[in-house]
Amino acid sequence: xxxxxxxxxxxxxxxxxxxxxxxxxxxxxxxxxxxxxxxxxxxxxxxxxxxxxxxxxxxxxxxxxxxxxx
Numbered sequence: 001x002x003x004x005x006x007x008x009x010x011x012x013x014x015x016x017x018x019x020x021x022x023x024x025x026x027x028x029x030x031x032x033x034x035x036x037x038x039x040x041x042x043x044x045x046x047x048x049x050x051x052x053x054x055x056x057x058x059x060x061x062x063x064x065x066x067x068x069x070x
Contacts, residue, residue, distance in 0.1 A: 011060045011067070020059045027052035 010016045030048045037045065056062075 007060045007063075011064050016059070017064055020056060020061050020064065023052050023055050023059075024061065027056070 027049055030045050030052070033045050034042060
């Protein structure tokens, strides 16, 4: 697991921010795919959404958005 110093350095690296933005965009796309899906597909998509949420949280996305003013 990252410590606070490592995370603070990473959230200032443009390539890392771009990576997290891609994760966020894919998460949003997965959320949109939930409409009118059979139960098995919903569970699979929900798993992808939860994994993206974990990556965004671990990567400090909330701090990045605050720094960006969003």
